[in-house]
Amino acid sequence: MRVRPVLTSATTFALVLATLTLTPVTDVATAVGRDDADPPPVEPAPQIPPGYALAWADEFDGTQADGTGLDTSAWYYREGEKAECMNRPENVSVADGLMHIALVADDTFGPDYTCGGVISQEWFGYGYYETRAQLWGDQGFHSAFWTTGLSDAMPDTPDYRGPNNRINEIDGFEIDSHAPEVIAHHSHWFVPHHVGNQGGLYTGPDSSDGYHTYGFEWLPDQIRYFVDGELARVQPFSGPHGLQSVWLTTLGYTAPVDETNLPGETTWDYFRYYAPTADPNGATPGSVVVDNGDPGYSEQGDWEDSDTVTGGNQEAFGFQDRETRRALSADASATWVPDLTEAGSHEVLAWNPSFLSTGTTAAHFSVTHDGGTSDVVIDQSTAGQQWVSLGSYTFTPGTGQGVQVAAETDGVGTLRTDAVMFTPAVVVDDGGPGYTETGNWASSAAVTGWLDSATRFASDSASTARWTPTLPDGGTYAVYAWTPSHDLNTAVARYTVTDTTGATPVEVTSVDRWVPLGSYTFDAGTSGFVELSKSYGTPGYVRGDAVRFVPVPTPDTTAPSAPLRLDGEIEAEPGNGDLALTWQWQASAAADVVGYHVYLDGQRVNGNPVHRTSFTMNEMRAGTTVMLTVTAVDASGNESAPSRPARVRIPSDSLAPAAPADLVGEAANERGILYWSQNHEVDLLGYNVYVDGALANPDGPVGHPANPDFPRLGYSLDELSNNVEHAIEVRAVDLSGNESAAATVTITPLPMTIITPSDPGYSEQGTWTPSSVPGWLSARTRTTNVTSATATWTPDLTVAGEYDVWVWVPNHANSTVGARYTVSFSGGTDVVDIDQTTGGSRWILLGRYPFEAGTDGTVVVSNGAVANYLRTSAAKFIPVE
Numbered sequence: 001m002r003v004r005p006v007l008t009s010a011t012t013f014a015l016v017l018a019t020l021t022l023t024p025v026t027d028v029a030t031a032v033g034r035d036d037a038d039p040p041p042v043e044p045a046p047q048i049p050p051g052y053a054l055a056w057a058d059e060f061d062g063t064q065a066d067g068t069g070l071d072t073s074a075w076y077y078r079e080g081e082k083a084e085c086m087n088r089p090e091n092v093s094v095a096d097g098l099m100h101i102a103l104v105a106d107d108t109f110g111p112d113y114t115c116g117g118v119i120s121q122e123w124f125g126y127g128y129y130e131t132r133a134q135l136w137g138d139q140g141f142h143s144a145f146w147t148t149g150l151s152d153a154m155p156d157t158p159d160y161r162g163p164n165n166r167i168n169e170i171d172g173f174e175i176d177s178h179a180p181e182v183i184a185h186h187s188h189w190f191v192p193h194h195v196g197n198q199g200g201l202y203t204g205p206d207s208s209d210g211y212h213t214y215g216f217e218w219l220p221d222q223i224r225y226f227v228d229g230e231l232a233r234v235q236p237f238s239g240p241h242g243l244q245s246v247w248l249t250t251l252g253y254t255a256p257v258d259e260t261n262l263p264g265e266t267t268w269d270y271f272r273y274y275a276p277t278a279d280p281n282g283a284t285p286g287s288v289v290v291d292n293g294d295p296g297y298s299e300q301g302d303w304e305d306s307d308t309v310t311g312g313n314q315e316a317f318g319f320q321d322r323e324t325r326r327a328l329s330a331d332a333s334a335t336w337v338p339d340l341t342e343a344g345s346h347e348v349l350a351w352n353p354s355f356l357s358t359g360t361t362a363a364h365f366s367v368t369h370d371g372g373t374s375d376v377v378i379d380q381s382t383a384g385q386q387w388v389s390l391g392s393y394t395f396t397p398g399t400g401q402g403v404q405v406a407a408e409t410d411g412v413g414t415l416r417t418d419a420v421m422f423t424p425a426v427v428v429d430d431g432g433p434g435y436t437e438t439g440n441w442a443s444s445a446a447v448t449g450w451l452d453s454a455t456r457f458a459s460d461s462a463s464t465a466r467w468t469p470t471l472p473d474g475g476t477y478a479v480y481a482w483t484p485s486h487d488l489n490t491a492v493a494r495y496t497v498t499d500t501t502g503a504t505p506v507e508v509t510s511v512d513r514w515v516p517l518g519s520y521t522f523d524a525g526t527s528g529f530v531e532l533s534k535s536y537g538t539p540g541y542v543r544g545d546a547v548r549f550v551p552v553p554t555p556d557t558t559a560p561s562a563p564l565r566l567d568g569e570i571e572a573e574p575g576n577g578d579l580a581l582t583w584q585w586q587a588s589a590a591a592d593v594v595g596y597h598v599y600l601d602g603q604r605v606n607g608n609p610v611h612r613t614s615f616t617m618n619e620m621r622a623g624t625t626v627m628l629t630v631t632a633v634d635a636s637g638n639e640s641a642p643s644r645p646a647r648v649r650i651p652s653d654s655l656a657p658a659a660p661a662d663l664v665g666e667a668a669n670e671r672g673i674l675y676w677s678q679n680h681e682v683d684l685l686g687y688n689v690y691v692d693g694a695l696a697n698p699d700g701p702v703g704h705p706a707n708p709d710f711p712r713l714g715y716s717l718d719e720l721s722n723n724v725e726h727a728i729e730v731r732a733v734d735l736s737g738n739e740s741a742a743a744t745v746t747i748t749p750l751p752m753t754i755i756t757p758s759d760p761g762y763s764e765q766g767t768w769t770p771s772s773v774p775g776w777l778s779a780r781t782r783t784t785n786v787t788s789a790t791a792t793w794t795p796d797l798t799v800a801g802e803y804d805v806w807v808w809v810p811n812h813a814n815s816t817v818g819a820r821y822t823v824s825f826s827g828g829t830d831v832v833d834i835d836q837t838t839g840g841s842r843w844i845l846l847g848r849y850p851f852e853a854g855t856d857g858t859v860v861v862s863n864g865a866v867a868n869y870l871r872t873s874a875a876k877f878i879p880v881e
Contacts, residue, residue, distance in 0.1 A: 043132070043269070047229035049217050050508055050515050052128045052274035059270045060099040070094045070118065078117035078249055081110060084140065085252030091116035099268040101250045103141055105259050113257060115141070117249025124273050125243050125607050129172060130215035130226075132269035136177045136250065137208025140257030143266050145172040145214055147244035149190075167242025170223060171199070172216045173207075176254055180208040185216075185225040185232065189239035198239075202232045211269060219513070221384025240317050241385045243607055246271060278478065278516045284423045285553050285594055285635035289611050290336040291318070291419040292325045296402070299325070301332030306353070306416060317353055317385055318418040320595075320610045322618070324353040327407060327415035336420040337402035338395075344472050345394050347425040347548070348403060349387035353418040354380045362411025368401045369393035376451070381413055391451060392427035392548075428467040429546040430456045434526070439463025449545030450482040450514075457486075457543040461536040467547035468529040471522055479517040479530060480548040483510040490540035496531045510543065519552050553592065556636040560590040563613075563630045563640070568648040570620070574655050577683035577734055579620040581650070583628045585643060587613045592635040599629045599642065609633055619682050622653035622736045653736040657681045660711070660730045665745040666843075668754060668876075671718045672747035673777070676711045676730060678703075683734045690729040690742070691717055701733045712841065713778045720749045753795040754876040757782050762872075765790045775873030776808040776843075782873075787866045793859045793875035800826070800853045802880040807859065808873040809840035818865030824858045825849035833864050836871055848880060 063069035070092060077089035086109040091102040104114045124147065135143045148169040167189060174184040186199035204227040205212050217224040220241065225233040250266045290296040306324040318324045325334065340346075348367055352359075359380030367374045367390050376390045395401050407415040428434040429450065441458045449455045456465060471477070481495055492507045499520035506517045522528035534542040568583040583598065595609025605617060620626070629642035657679055666673040674689065686701025696717055703710045720726055726749070729742035755761040756779060766789025768782050775781040782791065797803070805823055815836035823830045823846055832846045851857040857877075863870040 044213070044229070046130075047226075048130075048274055049128055049224070050511060051277055051513075053277050055127070055273055055275035056122060056124070057270060057272040059097065060094050060268065061097055062094045067097065068093065068095045070099065074121055075118040076121060078119055078247070083142070083251050083253045084111055084255055084257060085113040085115040086111050087116050087249075087251070088114050089116065090114075092118060097269070099248070101248075101266045101268070103136060103250060103252065103262060103264045103266070105257075105262045111252065113140075113252035115249075115251050117247060117251075120246040120271075121603075123243035123245055123603065123605075125241065125275075126218050126220060127276055128215060128217045128274040129246065129272075130213060130274075131172070131248060131271045132211050132213045133207075133248075133266060134211045135175055135180060135207040135266045136264055137180045137206070138258040138261055138264070139178040140252055140254050141177040141250055141266075142174065142253030143177070143207075143250040144174045144247065146170060146174070146247050146249075147172075147218075148188075148247065149242070149244060167240050168244055170216060170218060170244070172225065173214045173227075175207050177208070178254060178258075181206045183207070183214075183227060183232070185223075185235065187223060187235060187239055195239070198237065199235050200233065202227065204228070204232065211267075219384070220386030221382070237382060237384070241607055242317075243605070246273070278480070278514075284421075284425070284550055285592070286551060287421050287423040288338040288340055289319070289419055289421045290338055290402075291320065291611070292334070292417055293323065294612075296337045296339060298335045298337075299332070300334070302328035303332055303334070304328055319351040319387075319421075319608055320419070320606070320612060321616060323616070324416055324418045327417075330407070330409075332415065333404055333406040334417045335402060335404045337400055338420075338422045340395055340397040340422065342424075343394070343396045344424065345392055345426045346422045347392045347427055348390040349421045349423065350378070350390055350403065350405070351418040351420070352378065352380055352383040352386060352388050354383075354414075354416045357381045358413050359383075360407045360411045360413040360415045362408035363415055364406050364408045364411075365390050366404045367391065367393055368403075369395050370401075377408065380416060387421060389451060392425060392429075395422070424551055426469040426471060426549045427546055428469050428549075429453070430465070430544060434468045434470065436466045436468070437464070438466075441465065444543070447484050447486050447543065449484045449512075453545070455484045455543055455545045457541045459541055461534050461538065463533070463542070465532045465544045466529050467531075468526050469522075469547075469549045470526050471524055471528070471549065473551070474522060474524045476519055476521050476552040476554075477549045478519045478552050480514040480550070481508065481517055481530065481532075482513065482545040482547070483508055483515045484543050484545050485510040485512045486541065486543060488541050489543050490534045490538050492534075492538075493542050493544075494533050494535065496533070497528075498531070499528050514548060522549075553635045556592065556634060556638060559638040560588055560593050560632040560634045560640045563588060563596060563632055563643045566628060566630055566643045566646045568628050568646050570648065570650060572651070572653075577653070577655070577657060577681035578618055579622060579650055579653070579683070580616055580618045581620045581626070581628075581648060582614055582616040583630070583646065583648075584614040585630050588632045588640075590632070590634060593632045594635050595633050597631045597633060597639065599631070601627050602629070620650045622650055622683070624650045626650065653683065653734065654738065656738040657684060657732040657734050657740045659741040660687065660732055660743040663728075663730055663743040663745050665728055665747040666714070667747055667750045667752075668716075669752045670722055670749055671716055671720050672726060672728065672749055673714045673716055674711070674728065674730060674745070675714055676743060678711055679732045679740075681732070681734060683736070685733045685735050685737075687711075688731045688733055688739060689715065689717065690731070691720070692727055709774055709841075710778060713774055714776055716777055717747075720747070722749045722751055724748065750878070752876055752878045753797060754874060755793045755795060756874045757791075757872060761794045761796065763792045763794070765792070768872075771810075771812075771869075771871060773810050773812045773871060774841075775810045775871075779873070781810045781871050783869045783871045784863075785869050787863050789870065790860050790862045791870075791872045792861075794855050795851075795857060795875075795877045796855050797851055797853050797857065797877065799879070800851065802848055802850050804848050804878045804880060805846045805859060805875070806843045806878070807834075807846060807861075807875045809834055809836055809842065809844050810871045810873050811836060811838060811840040812869065812871065813837055814868050816863045816865045816868045816870050818863065819870055820862045820864030821846055822860045822862070823847065823849055824856075824860070826852045826857070843876070851877070 078087040169188040171186040215226040306326040563585040565586040632640040660676040662677040686703040689696045732740040771781045771783035
């Protein structure tokens with residue numbers, strides 16, 4: 001194994017590695033597999049997006065002298081039953097520079113197969129992730145390279161849920177072995193509830209025919225997926241930020257499993273994480289940050305904490321914590337006035353705290369500066385979790401200059417606020433002072449750059465653009481170029497930086513954001529500059545926008561002293577089961593300290609440097625003891641030794657959750673179906689269901705707090721007697737085992753015919769595929785975008801008579817607005833059109849019709865709107881007494 005130390009700059013994630021221990025692992029996977037499994041070929045040259053450096057890697061070289069052994073100080077094993085297999089540590093091994101995951105037909109442990117995977121103990125944030133693997137190509141298995149948190153997933157992980165970790169899921173790839181060339185790229189997030197399956201499918205190389213490289217770049221406002229170095233998908237709106245673990249897994253997933261070549265394996269050449277070399281979400285040294293609640297921040301109108309909206313589940317994320325603010329009145333506004341120590345040019349950035357589509361589409365920021373007042377409107381619903389630039393302005397200390405925000409009347413959504421940062425920087429924009437051109441240039445309003453303004457482009461190599469800043473002081477400056485991308489751009493643009501030492505060319509691939517060109521020494525005034533050009537004869541346009549110059553302090557190799565007087569305290573919120581842990585410490589006396597990193601049981605839990613001398617973490621696990629430490633980080637990126645640890649006992653919880661609300665019982669044939677509303681307690685574990693006084697789920701509470709759709713889609717109670725009234729109780733259960741009072745209902749099962757897509761009475765005509773959109777009882781639905789395709793439910797009725805015919809209608813935004821249900825009954829047909837984009841995810845009555853005994857009657861669904869996706873779930877036929 002080769003693990004490289006993480007970057008420790010104050011503007012990158014300082015991921016601290018634990019001391020590595022060498023633990024032998026039972027090697028099962030190395031002994032299995034096809035005889036013709038390919039060894040890894042010569043590794044291709046890395047193709048990493050600009051602005052990143054390797055921060056953490058496992059090359060799977062082994063921990064033992066013979067090259068075997070997984071580093072169990074760096075990885076957890078995936079364990080437990082999932083789908084068609086049991087995940088076992090024994091199925092994971094390292095040998096020959098590869099990690100092997102064995103796929104074995106073995107029902108010893110319950111399921112018919114065993115499989116496995118690994119989960120990183122390290123947590124990672126924004127950056128570029130990459131693995132190289134050869135997967136399995138026979139029916140039945142599902143491999144994935146993905147990020148998500150640890151909670152509720154592993155038996156041997158720390159005993160706290162910690163919402164700082166289980167925030168996102170980013171699927172760098174999901175590949176089913178029966179379709180080895182179809183690569184699913186998706187993302188999910190889990191606060192304040194589960195939102196999933198943003199993304200889609202990509203047809204790429206056969207993942208089983210050799211080693212292929214898979215990567216993704218996680219940015220605050222988008223995810224960029226790569227396959228063998230080619231950009232495969234750009235997915236906007238990447239969800240909330242939260243440090244995540246990396247998972248490399250293979251499951252038995254799709255029945256029936258082809259056992260012809262088992263035992264088998266998937267093999268993984270490496271995992272690598274590249275951190276941003278200049279993280280745009282880290283505060284630049286010398287910046288002044290005014291957060292909500294700090295001196296200089298004020299509000300007008302009605303406001304509240306954002307986490308009060310959903311019963312304590314944080315729905316918005318701030319720069320250094322989750323304490324963001326939410327406007328309650330139309331006239332609400334907020335103001336940030338910085339305490340600047342020096343006059344000069346500053347870039348002003350507002351942290352966008354909203355990752356939800358409910359953020360206002362028109363947050364109106366007014367920046368008051370030496371030149372007057374400038375207005376900038378930001379769409380909070382799509383801006384991503386990041387600093388959003390409001391422009392570069394000149395300020396004079398002590399004059400009350402600053403920023404105010406209010407929601408525009410034509411905007412839709414909720415105004416949210418957090419922090420504003422004033423960063424010493426000189427920005428030269430195209431068309432502004434200091435920008436000049438030679439040759440033939442034109443403006444493009446369609447291709448935008450910094451501040452969403454128009455960009456400039458030229459086609460010939462004789463054309464150049466130059467950015468000449470007026471720098472207030474001589475010294476070292478970090479130089480960044482905003483590099484607007486376009487399909488017609490030249491592959492590589494050349495930026496030449498001229499400073500006191502001469503001219504330095506830097507070749508850049510355009511990526512629609514600030515790209516670091518390096519640090520350079522400039523004299524005060526206008527002697528230095530940056531020039532953009534392209535090589536002679538190179539095809540494509542050269543395109544430019546803005547260049548930023550940020551002062552860099554004198555490098556310092558001395559780490560600051562550790563923070564002192566660390567203490568932690570717990571605050572309980574009985575109403576929602578939350579246990580909030582706040583730790584506080586004394587501010588460092590060092591002048592160049594830019595923030596702090598906080599650690600829980602040795603694991604860093606904050607993404608961006610904390611500027612305050614306190615930090616709060618919610619959803620702690622009752623009845624546990626945790627260890628807290630804090631480090632200081634200076635302007636040069638040096639991190640102090642940990643503070644003296646503080647141990648905090650999280651109190652036990654004896655308060656029961658609220659009883660489930662809105663419980664409804666539905667009769668079915670020899671079973672009952674329950675529906676209720678999801679509880680909002682943050683320590684919710686699930687639900688216990690009792691039938692006639694007996695527990696119906698002896699294997700543990702049902703449901704999952706991250707899936708509020710579960711009770712809405714129905715929970716089935718099987719093997720009940722028809723025509724007998726059964727007393728049902730549903731009780732919520734929290735993580736401490738406290739059980740709520742009962743919600744009650746009675747159900748009398750009745751004879752009826754229910755047909756799902758997995759039953760014999762269901763058939764399809766045309767091309768259909770499985771859909772991740774859930775249907776009745778959370779089962780997967782079926783979908784088609786072939787306008788001629790139809791699906792048919794054919795009941796086998798035992799007696800003639802009248803029947804009420806119902807269909808479960810799944811909903812999705814890209815579904816058809818005209819799903820046409822045609823009921824063929826005794827004596828005629830009836831047509832009912834239903835919009836599958838809204839109002840569904842429930843049973844909808846088509847009508848009451850007479851049927852003969854047998855299989856003559858049908859319900860056929862087709863796409864009456866001849867557009868978008870048609871989806872199917874279940875149908876039921878209830879005899880009318």
